[in-house]
Amino acid sequence: MWALLATVAVVAVIGIVLTVTLSGRGHHDTAKPAAKTATSTTASPSPEKPPVPVSKLEGLLPRQEALAGAVADPELGLVMSGEAMDEVTVVDTDCQGISSVASGPVYAGSGWTSIRWQRWYSPPDIDTPELKHGLLVSVVMFPRAEHAQAFYAKQSDRWKRCAGRTMNMTVTNGDNEPRVFWTTTEVTESDELVKTTAISEGGGGWSCQDALTIRNNVIAQADVCGNSMPANAAQDILNGITSKVDAAG
Structure with a gap:
């Protein structure tokens, strides 16, 4: 996802290719659609609240005014959305979860069942040569809370091991892909939210x-x-989503 935004002039959508990696100048952005099904798992229900039903998934995504407010940019507009994982692989696979909000390889074997993702640009043109802001947001559903918790714990650990690294996000399953590198800052975690900043x-x-x-x-x-x-734009967006999850459960 980062790859396209790092070189905004080359942002392109060809056929049914998805663009669900980071919205940054250099985050890989071309992702082939993968199957929406996932491995099945069984477990006891959450002891606190029943699982959020899949019928509520779409409604968990933020509205335009919430996203525009988070980045202080009223021009932000939706340019793409989807409900499938991508198939892109990158050189530094252990850090791929940072660079993609809907990565099939990252979620493989986790038991996920459904996903919705959106891409927002300012100005709201997928081919804009002068991107001011690019946002990617996803919500992924699991059968039970413990399945989601297991995925989160694994990714949190991986993110922390990628802290302070220069990550090679060059796509490995494409043709003539540009070399793409991002450097991560400190990775922090609080109240089951892990975050970092990646610099192109x-x-x-x-x-x-x-x-x-x-x-x-x-x-x-x-x-x-x-x-x-x-400074806290991404965290503010996720706080809005978790409030919706609480209301939907």
Whole structure:
């Protein structure tokens, strides 16, 4: 996801190719659609609240005014959405969960059942050569809260091991893909929300706030990219999603 935004001039959508990696100048953005089904698992229900039903999944995504408010940019508009994982693989596979909000390889074997994701741009043009902000938001549903918790714990550990690294996010299953590198800052975690910032190599100050959280049987992720944005934009977006999960459960 990061790959396209790092080189905004090459943002393109061809056929049914998905673009669900980071919205940054350099986050890989071309992702082939993968199957929406996932491995089945069985477990006892959450001891606290019943799982959020799949019928509520779409409604968990933020509205335009919430996203625009988070980045202080009223021009933000929806340019793409989907309900499938991507199939993209990158060189640094252990850090791929940071760079993609809907990565099939990252979620493989986790037991996920459904996903909804959105891409928002300012200005709201998928081919804009002068991107001010790029946002990617996803909500992923699991059968039970414990399945989502297991995925979150695994990703939190992986994110922390990627802290302070220069990550090679070059796509490995494409043709003539540009070399893409991002450097992560410190990875922090609080109240089951893990976050970091990734800075694009050669991006002229372009960076992405990346955050992942869990609530009940739902994993939510936000990648918020730009040259300038409020310090807690990604976290604020996810806090809005978790409030919706609480209301839906």
